[in-house]
Amino acid sequence: MTQNSHYDVIVVGLGALGAATLYQLSQRGARVLGIDQFAPPHDQGSSHGDSRITRLAIGEGDEYVPFVQRSHAIWRELEARTGTPLMSTTGGLVLAPRDRVAEHHGKADFVRRTIASAERFGIAHEVLDAAGIRARFPQFHLQGDEIGYHERDAGFVRPEAAIGAQLAVARASGAQTRTGERVQSVEPVGNGDTVRVRTETASFTADRVVIAAGAWLPEFLGRQARTDWQANFSVHRQVMHWFDTGSAAADFSPGRFPIFIWMFGDGQEDYMYGFPSSDPTQPALKVATEQYVSATTPDTIDRSVSPEETAAMYRDRVAGRFPQIGGRALKARACMYTVTPDRRFVIDALDGLPHVLIASACSGHGFKHSAGLGEAIADQVLGRAMSHGLDLRPFARQRLLKEKETA
Ligand SMILES: Cc1cc2nc3c(=O)[nH]c(=O)nc-3n(C[C@H](O)[C@H](O)[C@H](O)COP(=O)(O)OP(=O)(O)OC[C@H]3O[C@@H](n4cnc5c(N)ncnc54)[C@H](O)[C@@H]3O)c2cc1C
Structure with missing residues (x-):
């Protein structure tokens, strides 16, 4: 020793x-x-997995806001020091059905809490209705009843x-x-x-x-x-999927498409989040959801992702919401959330x-x-x-x- x-x-x-x-x-x-x-x-x-969402208004609680603000400053300092790109400011959209937000319903209430956080901390943002979202981001196929929070300085970190x-x-x-x-x-x-x-x-x-x-x-x-x-x-397996943007690559590039968090139902898992392409050599819409039903451990987790999992992600969440995206997956990766009760x-x-x-x-x-x-x-x-x-x-x-x- x-x-x-x-x-x-x-x-x-x-x-x-x-x-x-x-x-x-x-x-x-x-x-x-x-x-x-x-x-x-x-x-x-x-x-x-290439990218993580970052946003300044934190619907999870005010106590987090100084940390993300400081993180952005530190990453920019590190970029200048190392010459390595770490963070892309793409804008970010958090959206849910308006009635669910108004009723403080389940996960959709996150939109209301995010708007409130932005207002308290003076974070630049706009609140958009479905027409406003469509006008700016026609890539999203909306029901027409959505409300969206748009944050200019949100994006992703590598x-x-x-x-x-x-x-x-x-x-x-x-x-x-x-x-x-x-x-x-x-x-x-x-x-x-x-x-x-x-x-x-x-x-x-x-x-x-x-x-x-x-x-x-x-x-x-x-x-x-x-x-x-x-x-x-507790530890929970999560899966990230990258779908080929094909001929729509430009529409899903960082200048044109925001990071997004989209709540569409009442359940904890009735939601997905996603990213613009982070790799111009393999343009993709990266999307993921969350599951808290089955727990795992780092030693027993299945780190492979089956074609059936990716097909289900496309069928249940992506297909009806991003009509330009076909079902061809470029890659998929499993990852772990470590979760506390609150x-x-x-x-x-x-x-x-x-x-x-x-x-x-x-x-x-x-x-x-x-x-x-x-x-x-x-x-x-x-x-x-x-x-x-x-x-x-x-x-x-x-x-x-x-x-x-x-x-
Ligand atoms: C799919 C997915 C999507 C996510 N999306 C987002 C997002 O969009 N935005 C966001 O803010 N967050 C996101 N997160 C959460 C975020 O990525 C995590 O909170 C964060 O990466 C956790 O970092 P960590 O340092 O705790 O763990 P890790 O980065 O996993 O580091 C733990 C390290 O400890 C080492 N280690 C463990 N035990 C030992 C030991 N006994 N001896 C020596 N080394 C040890 C491991 O090897 C490992 O390197 C996401 C997470 C996942 C899984």
Whole structure:
């Protein structure tokens, strides 16, 4: 076993959140080590598939807005620093049937909450009726009763490139990384002011440890005998599909087509979201939906996608809504959501191990906030004040315990 080395901070997991945290720590002069079981960016976790929606008005809650605002600024800084394109501002459309929105009905209520968020934070937007949506985006085949929120500065971020850029700059700034190495345990040393991190082959100590293990978090918590924490998370397989835009490629290019979130029924899964083409060499409409019915684990998930799944996606969701798109799939990928009961993040110290911070930007909406979260986490573990209105307190785990008590 490798001899022990000591760090200010060890970051376990170098995906969206871990790479952002490592990058921010490296910019603050901390002696830092990042460890990942794979070699990020990779396609085994939650941060692959070419694109992630980003939008500034956050219907999920006001507490998220400073994080996405900060993420956009950080990605633009990183683009300038590395010369790598990370984010495309395409505009974004969130739409649902008007009566469902008016009645605060189910998932459609997200449109109302997004408009309210934009108004509170002064985010540039327009509210469009079906005629207004059609006039601007004839690609959508509407029923005629829709209401749409359009945000000028929404778009998509490239997850693999964003992770890669943050890791590259972190390494160039002195951060050490170990990849292909799985962390087995974290444990206090002595009176608990130091934490030991063990992998299969090495052991290190640090003043602080950040666990950003994504979908592997439940299993990690189980190994740490934290079954109470483990019970707060479940992992769900999601699938992304890329349909050939054929002769309509120009209509689905980033200048002409927005990212979109479209609620069309009452159920949690009566919806889809999508993207303009992100790769001009393979023009495609990328679409996905969400499912929370069956749970999985990173070890047992089926990462292949069957032709039947893609055919069902086309038949049930795409065909009637985008008449220009045929059913030819260019690719499909499976990915994992790590989900909490209230669909919000958990960023909190482990009780009894106050120097170990669990960081889960989970529940399917974390990427857009990840760069800002990395900044806040770096400041928190270094004992510095947070800036830019960032505040991690809303993500304390305590709320889940309260909900359990009152359930
Ligand atoms: C299909 C899909 C679509 C999504 N769409 C959006 C979207 O449009 N907009 C948005 O904002 N968000 C979206 N999300 C959510 C977002 O992508 C995730 O919230 C985010 O990527 C999670 O990042 P993470 O760092 O927690 O996990 P990951 O990026 O998966 O990183 C976890 C890392 O930890 C490592 N690891 C785990 N255990 C260990 C261990 N014991 N030792 C060493 N390394 C370990 C893993 O190898 C991995 O690299 C989507 C997610 C999916 C799956």
